[in-house]
Amino acid sequence: MIFCKLVTVFSPRDKRQALPEYRKWTNNTMNYFYAENLRMDLKSSKLKKLKSLISAFEMRAMFRDAFNYLSSHSCLKFNYDEHAKSSVKINLGNDCWSFYGMRDEQQDLFFAYNCAAFGVALHEVMHALGFAHSQARTDRDEYIVVDSNNHNDRIENTANLVPFDYGSVMLYARELVVFQMEYVLIVSFSDTKWPIDQEYNYTMGSLRVAFYDMILLNEFYECNCDNHPTKLECKNGGYQNPANCNECLCTDGFGGQLCDKLVGTVLEASTEWNSSGLRIWNKKGIEINTMPVHHFFHVTFIFQAPEGSTIEVRITKLYGFYCHDFCDYNGVELKYKTDRRIVSPLVCCDNDNLWNTTRSSTNNPFVIVKYGDNRTPIFEFEYRYVPGNSTVSEVTNEITPN
Numbered sequence: 001m002i003f004c005k006l007v008t009v010f011s012p013r014d015k016r017q018a019l020p021e022y023r024k025w026t027n028n029t030m031n032y033f034y035a036e037n038l039r040m041d042l043k044s045s046k047l048k049k050l051k052s053l054i055s056a057f058e059m060r061a062m063f064r065d066a067f068n069y070l071s072s073h074s075c076l077k078f079n080y081d082e083h084a085k086s087s088v089k090i091n092l093g094n095d096c097w098s099f100y101g102m103r104d105e106q107q108d109l110f111f112a113y114n115c116a117a118f119g120v121a122l123h124e125v126m127h128a129l130g131f132a133h134s135q136a137r138t139d140r141d142e143y144i145v146v147d148s149n150n151h152n153d154r155i156e157n158t159a160n161l162v163p164f165d166y167g168s169v170m171l172y173a174r175e176l177v178v179f180q181m182e183y184v185l186i187v188s189f190s191d192t193k194w195p196i197d198q199e200y201n202y203t204m205g206s207l208r209v210a211f212y213d214m215i216l217l218n219e220f221y222e223c224n225c226d227n228h229p230t231k232l233e234c235k236n237g238g239y240q241n242p243a244n245c246n247e248c249l250c251t252d253g254f255g256g257q258l259c260d261k262l263v264g265t266v267l268e269a270s271t272e273w274n275s276s277g278l279r280i281w282n283k284k285g286i287e288i289n290t291m292p293v294h295h296f297f298h299v300t301f302i303f304q305a306p307e308g309s310t311i312e313v314r315i316t317k318l319y320g321f322y323c324h325d326f327c328d329y330n331g332v333e334l335k336y337k338t339d340r341r342i343v344s345p346l347v348c349c350d351n352d353n354l355w356n357t358t359r360s361s362t363n364n365p366f367v368i369v370k371y372g373d374n375r376t377p378i379f380e381f382e383y384r385y386v387p388g389n390s391t392v393s394e395v396t397n398e399i400t401p402n
């Protein structure tokens with residue numbers, strides 16, 4: 001996470017996927033409260049502070065959304081309590097960082113204008129719950145090359161409870177360079193990292209919460225439905241939701257109680273290439289670098305073909321997308337990996353080497369997701385099916401869950 005990265009200039013404390021030596025929150029409940037500088041009341045404050053007050057309000061909304069997301073995908077609870085012995089004090093600061101795990105005291109978590117986004121708020125709360133960066137995992141050298149002396153990039157003693165996922169919200173972007181802040185000594189260093197699977201060049205540094213991120217959380221905190229009287233047979237990679245055992249949590253493109261319903265625009269593939277897509281003509285697209293502050297808006301397309309065939313999809317046009325070094329603000333995911341839970345390579349630029357690459361998969365239906373906000377107005381693709389299972393070699397880089 002690039003933003004959390006800024007922490008390293010100031011603080012040696014942001015370090016540690018699941019970290020067994022750090023403490024989990026008692027009763028799966030994290031206490032938290034807002035520091036004075038994030039609590040300002042609009043009515044009692046002066047007009048000149050209006051701008052920051054609105055921002056403080058928006059920042060609280062990001063944490064509210066992060067807590068809602070986490071508590072609706074796990075057995076974790078979040079309790080506002082400024083008097084609890086162990087409690088996370090969320091401060092407005094100059095950068096974004098957090099301690100790891102529960103401590104026997106009030107512990108700081110800092111959040112700042114330059115890193116304020118829903119995905120970063122959730123990332124920092126994950127640290128406070130006891131999770132490290134993905135680049136700190138003991139198995140990280142199998143997936144990324146790290147050339148860095150930064151403490152944030154050191155391998156930690158992690159419990160790798162889920163496969164390494166290049167789309168994790170806990171993984172920093174590739175080739176990061178940390179710039180010095182305005183009022184500290186010139187601390188100019190670069191600590192770079194890049195994916196061994198180069199197709200994930202634009203995927204690292206995601207602000208989306210990956211499906212495996214929540215499985216990691218649930219495994220570590222032992223959130224499950226083992227004691228629930230009803231066992232649900234969740235389909236398509238889904239699993240019984242620890243927050244509500246009467247439903248399944250589903251991978252992209254699926255819904256309903258058992259994840260057996262298609263959610264999105266369903267297209268029937270034929271053996272000829274067909275084209276389709278999304279066009280919002282009255283939108284101009286993202287023209288400036290504006291951070292996605294809220295949870296992403298998703299548009300999903302689902303391709304179906306006769307059983308046992310291979311579906312092929314390629315992107316033919318992206319217009320209005322914000323394209324830079326990685327697809328954190330918006331992008332398209334062609335979910336061709338056999339494991340529907342894992343993030344497939346993300347595309348947001350029509351000049352990278354993934355552009356117009358045809359993705360084949362025996363996943364049927366085949367799902368693609370566009371994420372970002374509704375200012376990414378045009379996205380087109382072509383699709384067809386090839387009879388038979390012709391892509392066995394395409395999925396050999398599948399990561400096997402451990």
Ligand SMILES: [Zn+2]
Nearest residue numbers: 001004014133
């Ligand atoms: Zn971090």
